[in-house]
Amino acid sequence: MKKGDIILCSAICVFSALLALLFLTFKNNGKTLIVKVDNKPLYEYSLGTDREIELEHNTAVIKDGEVYMLEADCKNQICVRTGKISKRGECIVCLPNRVILEIK
Amino acid sequence: MPSEQGNSRDKVKRLAVWALLTSVCLIVGYIESIVNLFFIAPGVKLGLANSVACALVLKDDVKGAVAVNLSRILISALLFGSPVSLMFALSGGTVSVTAMILLKKCRHLSVLGISGAGGVLHNIAQCAVGIVFIGIGIIYYLPILLLSGVVCGVAVGFLAKLILKRIEKSGKYV
Numbered sequence: 001m002k003k004g005d006i007i008l009c010s011a012i013c014v015f016s017a018l019l020a021l022l023f024l025t026f027k028n029n030g031k032t033l034i035v036k037v038d039n040k041p042l043y044e045y046s047l048g049t050d051r052e053i054e055l056e057h058n059t060a061v062i063k064d065g066e067v068y069m070l071e072a073d074c075k076n077q078i079c080v081r082t083g084k085i086s087k088r089g090e091c092i093v094c095l096p097n098r099v100i101l102e103i104k
Numbered sequence: 105m106p107s108e109q110g111n112s113r114d115k116v117k118r119l120a121v122w123a124l125l126t127s128v129c130l131i132v133g134y135i136e137s138i139v140n141l142f143f144i145a146p147g148v149k150l151g152l153a154n155s156v157a158c159a160l161v162l163k164d165d166v167k168g169a170v171a172v173n174l175s176r177i178l179i180s181a182l183l184f185g186s187p188v189s190l191m192f193a194l195s196g197g198t199v200s201v202t203a204m205i206l207l208k209k210c211r212h213l214s215v216l217g218i219s220g221a222g223g224v225l226h227n228i229a230q231c232a233v234g235i236v237f238i239g240i241g242i243i244y245y246l247p248i249l250l251l252s253g254v255v256c257g258v259a260v261g262f263l264a265k266l267i268l269k270r271i272e273k274s275g276k277y278v
Contacts, residue, residue, distance in 0.1 A: 004212030009220050012254050020247035 030088040030103030033067050035060065038098050047086070047103070057097040067101055069094065122168050125160070129153040129176040130183070137184065148252045151223065151260055154200065158219050158264040159271075161204045169205065173197050188237060195233045200226035216261040223257020224250055 035043040035053065045051065045062060052070070053060040058079070059071040066084040074096035082092045091102040133153040153176060160169035177197045181190035200222040207218045227249040234242040 001216055002212060002214045004210070005214050005217030005220070008213065008217050009254050009258065012220070012224055012250055016247040016250035016254075019250070023244050023247065 028088045029065065029086055030090070032104050033060075033062060034102045034104055036100040036102065039100070055097075055099060058094055058099050060092075060101055067092070067103065069101065072097065072099075118168065122172050125156050125168075126172050126175050126179070129156050129172065130180055132156075133176070133180050134184065148248075148256075150256050151226070152263065154197075154219075154222070154226070155260045155263040155267065157197075157201050158204060158215070158222065158260055159267050161201065161208055161218070162215060162264060162268060164208075166205055169201055173201050191237070192230050192233050195229040196226040199229035215265045216258050219261025219264060220254045220257035223255075223260065224253035226257075227253035 029047075031047060033045045033047060034041050035045070035055070037055070043053070045053065047062055047065045047067070050063045051061075053062070057073045058069060061068055061070045066086045068084045069079040069082065069092050072079050072094050074094060076096065079092050079094035079099070079101075085092055085101070085103055088103055091100055093100050130153075136149060136152055154173075156176075157169045157173040160166075160172060174197070177190070177193045181187075181193060185193065203225045204218050204222040207213055207221055210218075213221075228246075231242060231246050231249055234245075
């Protein structure tokens with residue numbers, strides 16, 4: 001092990017950490033929420049305006065550009081516990097009620 | 105013509121050793137494909153077969169390193185792979201071996217640094233191929249690839265060093 005090895009390896013580690021940080025901050029924030037039921041897109045909402053979306057079994061909320069599931073009448077509550085989503089491609093799934101909230 | 109005879113005997117010996125090393129690479133690569141490291145990140149592999157190429161580079165056997173590596177990649181693609189996986193393996197293999205040959209000339213680096221850099225460049229090359237074949241989205245995977253490239257590269261370099269030590273002790277040729 002020489003000094004050059006340590007410098008080289010730590011430089012690459014630092015660079016990859018910086019790159020990861022850069023990618024995370026620039027990961028695209030989504031603009032619209034698509035609500036799918038039975039895998040069919042039913043509604044589209046802009047993330048710009050805050051609102052509550054009442055569905056048959058679920059209640060979703062858009063607030064400050066983020067989406068989360070407020071309520072679900074199912075047993076496992078996985079969708080509620082998923083938390084907030086805001087980046088493009090992220091989604092919240094409620095399998096028992098076949099509801100998908102997807103950011104685009 | 106004793107000298108010429110000795111020369112050709114050396115050549116045959118070297119050819120045999122290269123062939124032997126190629127088969128070792130293939131077996132190691134196959135074992136590695138069974139024991140995968142998917143729990144760290146999908147697609148991450150130690151690349152143990154590269155330690156052979158690395159050891160050959162360190163032995164200043166540039167010809168051997170290139171020959172063994174290329175034949176390993178081609179044969180393993182024929183045995184286990186697909187045209188796309190061949191593209192990935194070929195890009196990674198050629199770039200990393202070329203880089204290691206060039207870095208060998210740098211006095212400030214030891215085995216570990218050379219191999220680590222080789223690992224990183226291997227992954228960068230594969231990432232570039234991934235962008236061409238799959239899409240620009242792969243670039244988000246680059247930080248993980250860089251980091252794992254360094255770690256795996258250093259591990260492979262360490263292994264190459266061990267191998268060389270053993271070979272030198274036994275006094276047999278590589």
